[in-house]
Structure formats: C-alpha cells, structure tokens
Amino acid sequence: MKARLQVRQEKLDEAKRRVDWGKPVESLPFWTWKQVRSMSEEENRLLIVIDNVVHDCTRFKAQHPGGPRIIEFWNARDATQAFNGDVYNHTKAARNLLAHLRVARLKEIYEPECDIDEFKDVQKTS
Numbered sequence: 001m002k003a004r005l006q007v008r009q010e011k012l013d014e015a016k017r018r019v020d021w022g023k024p025v026e027s028l029p030f031w032t033w034k035q036v037r038s039m040s041e042e043e044n045r046l047l048i049v050i051d052n053v054v055h056d057c058t059r060f061k062a063q064h065p066g067g068p069r070i071i072e073f074w075n076a077r078d079a080t081q082a083f084n085g086d087v088y089n090h091t092k093a094a095r096n097l098l099a100h101l102r103v104a105r106l107k108e109i110y111e112p113e114c115d116i117d118e119f120k121d122v123q124k125t126s
C-alpha cells in the first residue's frame with residue numbers, strides 16, 4: 001500500500017514539473033508606474049496591472065473573449081478589481097492565461113481609485 005502511494009506521489013510530482021505556471025513573480029523586474037505608462041506609450045504596448053503585477057496584453061487583446069475594447073480601456077491602469085469580480089469574475093483558466101502574460105512587478109503599490117466608475121460610464125455611453 002505504502003509503495004503504491006509512493007509511486008502515485010512520484011507520478012504526481014512528475015506531472016507537476018511538466019505544468020507551465022508562467023514566470024515566477026519573484027523573478028520579474030520591478031517597474032514604476034511611470035515606466036508602465038512610458039512603455040505603453042512609446043512602445044505601443046498594452047500593459048495591464050493586476051495584483052501588483054504588470055501583464056503585457058498586446059497580443060492577447062484580439063483573443064479576449066470579453067472583447068478587445070476592455071483590454072484597451074485598462075491599458076496602463078490597475079484592473080485588479082475589474083478582473084476579480086467587480087466587472088467580471090474570471091475563471092481559473094483565465095488566471096492561468098494571465099500568469100503567462102506577466103512581465104514585471106510594481107515598485108509602488110497603488111490603490112485603484114475611480115477607474116471602475118469611469119469604466120462603467122464609458123460602457124454605458126458606448
């Protein structure tokens with residue numbers, strides 16, 4: 001019994017090693033908000049902050065099931081609340097996908113202010 005359990009554990013460990021979890025957050029460089037904004041403007045990249053991690057959504061934009069305009073709106077903004085349920089509560093699969101878009105972590109922690117209200121206003125009028 002013990003030997004069988006051990007074999008199963010080893011198989012599980014092997015399977016875990018093969019799963020791609022995206023880059024570990026600890027290995028990412030630190031960026032400031034100023035850098036996020038300038039990279040977005042100068043390099044034309046769509047950079048969205050969620051949970052203090054910067055995600056490059058440039059290529060993903062066209063594939064977003066919620067549409068490309070949402071991704072554009074949240075460019076160079078903190079979409080933590082919107083992503084985690086304020087606008088739409090994404091599945092684990094979406095979170096997994098998000099992990100693969102990580103490029104940096106934020107140097108300063110930012111409290112999202114009124115972006116959600118502004119987003120809802122934009123949606124109403126479009």
Ligand code: HEM
Pocket residue numbers: 048055057060064065066067070071074079082083087088089090091092093094097098
């Ligand atoms: C930034 C990276 C994002 C990724 C990787 C992402 C990924 C996804 C995925 C995979 C889905 C399909 C449903 C699911 O698996 O949960 C989805 C749906 C959706 N997302 Fe996102 N999303 C992102 C950002 C956002 C943001 C910032 C918002 C809103 C402010 C948003 C709003 C929505 C909505 C409304 C849907 C539902 C579409 C529908 O079924 O009609 N997403 N997203």
